[in-house]
Amino acid sequence: MENTTLRGEHSDIDQVFIEFWLRAKNNSTFWILDGPLNAIICITVIILNILFLIVLQRKEMRSVTSFVLSAIAVADLLRTLISLPVSLYICVPYFKSYTPYHWCVYLKMPFLLVSNVFYTSSVWLTLYLGVFRYILVCHPIKAKLWCRYKIAIGVVILIFVISLFSYVCLLFMRKITRVVFWNEEEKRSVSSCFVDVVDTWHNYIFIQTILEIIFVQIIPCVGMLFITCKLVYTLKSAARSRKAMSRQLNRSRNESHQTTLLLIAILIAFLVFEIPHSVLQVFIILMINLHRYHFLLSYLRLFDTILIQILYITSTFNFCIYCTMGTKFRLTLKKIMSFN
Template sequence: MRSPTNAILVAMALTDMFTGLFPVPVFIYFYATDRFHEWVPYDWCLVLDFFSEYIPTIFHTASIWLTMALAIQRYIYVCHSFKARTLCTIQNVRNGTIAIYIVATLSQMSRFFESYPVETIRISSLNPNVTVSACLMEYRPWVKWNTNLYFNFYYWFRVIFIHLIPCVSLVVMNALLIYAMRVAQQRRMQLLRQNKKSESRKLKESNCTTLMLVAVVGLFLLVEFPLGMLMVFLIIAKTFEVTIIRTDVLSVLSLFSNFFILLSYPLNFFIYCGMSKQFRETFKRLFTGADMPVEREYSQYMTLPTENGKSTAVTGDETAL
């Protein structure tokens, strides 16, 4: 199933997995026991921030941009198929994925250096007769001198480039893809009337692949858009001191929003199983031990009819579904 589209889907799956995997040690340590009632130990201060917030945010950012890359690539396949052979290649996907990871890391790099832990001795919250080693996070001087400027820049950057632009772009791309599928369906009816069953079948397969990716992007928008709106409300409250939603309510909504985002990650697997025949067959062979077919059941290249009646061969993304 090696193809540019599937390569992006694999990158998205790994990114989503790491988004949920890195916080697991922290969650187990604090929330599987009564430690979440206690002060954060000094030794866990940096680990708590790095593993529960900073690193997951890097992977979440990469996942958002990979989803946008998936929609752009599919748009090129459907609406500019002549350019697909040169633009949509495994090498370009690999380079683009690496670039996305680098930029996503750079977008969060300042968070790793904005503060440092200071050890302090506190009375235990669980036992008043015991003192424990706790920690306070102190901002570094360059943050203290420009606190409002720094956090305004950081959060506005997140809202605009990590939430707003990707979400708006995905809505536009999805609308264009749905329109293209309707046009392709009309084209397919014409091919059937002309008794061109082979081209009609290939066009149907392309539409099914597009529909699957539209479903993946649609699910992403369903869970991602509320978090973007909550981020906007938070920035407005901090920047202009205008309370739209109370802070405690905002925190609860943010928790639920992040929960549903994590819950959506494994749902993509069921979308692939439900909408991709090739995925189902290949997945089944992995566990049944059946041999892969000698001749590929799904061609590496296929022909897509275009508006002017000409055809072009594109890479093996147009898998049978």
Template sequence: MIISSNDTSSTVEASGINLAPKDFKWYPFPPGQCPPSYYVILQGICAPLIIIISTVLNSLIAVVLLQKQLRSATNILLLAIALYDTLTGLFPFPTYIYVFTFKNCNDYWPYNYGWFHRINYQVLPFIFHTCSIWVTVVLAIQRYIYVCHSEKAKQWCTVRMALKAIACVNLLALIVAIPMFIEGSFHPITVRSLLDPTKTLEACLVRDYSEDQRFSTLYYVYSVLRALLINVGPCTILVILNAILVERMKAAKQNRARLMRKRSHETRAQEQTSVTLMLVIVVTIFLIVEVPMALHLIIWGLLQLLESNFLSEFLIVAVQFLNFAVLLSYPINFFIYCRMSRAFRDAFTELLCPSKTQNRQERLPSTALRLINKQYNNDDNYNHLESNNNTHIEMKNSIIKIQPSSTVILNHRTDEALISLTPSMNSVDIKHNGTENSPDSIMQQHILFRDDAVTSKNKRLNNL
């Protein structure tokens, strides 16, 4: 459809700028009217910087979580959230630079730019942000199952189920976004350039069906459903699950001393509590930026229903700051993972400084070998390992080999691990001279014996 600029019935010259025909408007905004200064600051300066930082940090998260030792159902969901957050910022990035950073708004927008702007600035960010929201809900549900229904965790909290949930979330986001493709139609109009009157170009007009009285009811229903599915509903679910998890964490902290007698069990419980706390913080930050957005949509919908302009200008400005707050929350997850997850820190350190990690792994077996060589005496029938405080640990004839990669001493006769030297602080009881001494006070190492070592009648060892 071509609308001639000479048709005075449809367009009128006013101050050198053509007025849009009836039922049409200039897209994305009238020519010659650059966005306000706060638009330029937020979306032309701050937003591109935040997107670059977020992309780098989320890429590091993805590389770390893709390592084999960190592949789990929870980490798959965290990886998906990092990916969706990155894509939510990357697709509108060209528009931020072109429109707001360089202020290319002094002339009519080309018709060919209409769909590009609509898809990259509105539709795709909406789809990926929707996916991020619902994957966060799936993550909270998964942690709820871990904490409150641990007997069902093996069935529901698996990598396979996590991938299925992500696929369902993608499908949901695509279905919800379908009306965005058809809620308006673009039309070209031939006009003279404002910068060079000798040139003509095809400007972009849009017919917005949401403002058409024939479709107003349908659009209102769609807006309410979208708000419920994308903002209000997920935030309500997350608030409830977050409250339950926090309450269970408090109860677990109070009962841990009474219920967890063995130190290894207590260590595992503390690790699970740390993971739960980390995810609770991630969800809480998500709610801090999403709940105000949900309230904004509710208030905006009510004002549209009542056909009132009350607070309309304030809401238009507020939504820009709310969108920027959502964008600002994307890089924060990286620092939360680094602060609260030791496994993530170790994997990240190994990724950046593999030589440092390798030296640390090689230093532990070499230290153990020096201790063994210093206190190891050959005998025809027995091998004795003697510590500095005269504690004797008796083992049958065997050839002892240390593998630096696993820091495990292997028995060549049985091909089983006899001793595992790790830097953990798990307690092992060794009966010595009528008393029980912890290896924490001996050599700060955890010594784990297999069945052939347990047969010794003079020793009592607990694998904690």
């Protein structure tokens, strides 16, 4: 049943959030994407990231790079844990088309705020990982000063703190509104709610969205693209002079070379799926505010939902890439799995 009371007079940006439950109830495709499929992806991400963290904490795997990778895994893990309850609720047989009141409190605080904080932290930590490796490979002298544990710990904490304060304003921008309507299926009045924008903040919600696209998607993507190209160029240049090195030095350089290749693969995997999502977000915002091509919004939202599920899957890429390309990582993982 489609509830017109829940729709009211709201901005189109908020309408997307309000319709989250309605679309999953009334559309089987959205129900699969937001419910069972997302739940399976979340459980997979949780298991693999926990395993990834266990391997990285082994004595033979500890390094500054492993510390940054662990911070990324923690951010992805916490973001997935926040999203899992919503997907599991959509899967249950008694899932309703209206939003229960107690779920609005969860959607306003953990789901909307905390998940955004951890997603932003994960993006910027991935960018920092690329910058960190760029300094090690391209500026080895400066690396002794800038690529230390104390610096890495400070940067990781700073990223989490800035991400948190960037979204604190959402607590004041949005409010929980209770509504009562007649449910034709249950033949009774139902008390429900939705998360709405406070009237005094309506003019700022668009600015908040634009800033989020710029600083969470566009700038990190451009930075990672530049760093990836620079690392690839540096590796090709270093390959020409590798024959002149001694055997022991070659062995050390080969290990560093493999680590750099691993991080390049991580950056490329992130960019392949993050760039289309960023472009789509910009296109949707333009369509909404220019009031054009609204007939395409339903298809774009479906495509956006699919991209979001893919972005969740990318949280497992670090583990998969290291399993595929990292010799030391595979050996350590085998020791753990064989309880050796």
